[in-house]
Amino acid sequence: EIVLTQSPGTLSLSPGERATLSCRASQSVSSSYLAWYQQKPGQAPRLLIYGASSRATGIPDRFSGSGSGTDFTLTISRLEPEDFAVYYCQQSETFGQGTKLEIK
């Protein structure tokens, strides 16, 4: 069973800054199966990135995904106030434990 480990657990940044979130798999995975989600309090997760680097419909281009093998990254180029949320990576049926992006 693949385990996804996200880091950091919490990331404190200010609006306008760049955010880099990491997702590490316990064994090499196909990039086709790596997705990222955003979840705000009281809401369902929203698909941001699929196939490691493809943005879902309607997702702003400040969100980008990269990586391969065991190491994947979600980057938010310039944080907007609405970007502060919890982010999850997903590989097949497994989710990471999440990274909370909070306002500094």
Place this chain on the structure above:
Amino acid sequence: QVQLQESGPGLVKPSQTLSLTCTVSGGSISSGSYYWSWIRQPAGKGLEWIGRIYTSGSTNYNPSLKSRVTISVDTSKNQFSLKLSSVTAADTAVYYCARDSSPPGFWFDPWGQGTLVTVSS
């Protein structure tokens, strides 16, 4: 655009069976060769995939829940359903239904708004 909505009791007694239904609107559950999944999230915790179904009736379940889970589909009603038997307090969570990709497991999108199910006597 496709939308999903969960429905079912918000309170279930221990040892009983949790039953939820997901209604798909804005499109046919049978179109696009998609799969349909259930995912849950205990309060303040992460996401756990429960299982999926294809409109043919083919299912896959999380091995950790397999003995207690049944997912079914009713294409005439554009719905799919979850049954989880012998529930305990550990099954208290927000339950989401979501469209699963084809092939399955690439992504989940969209999601229903989620429904809180509490297991308590």
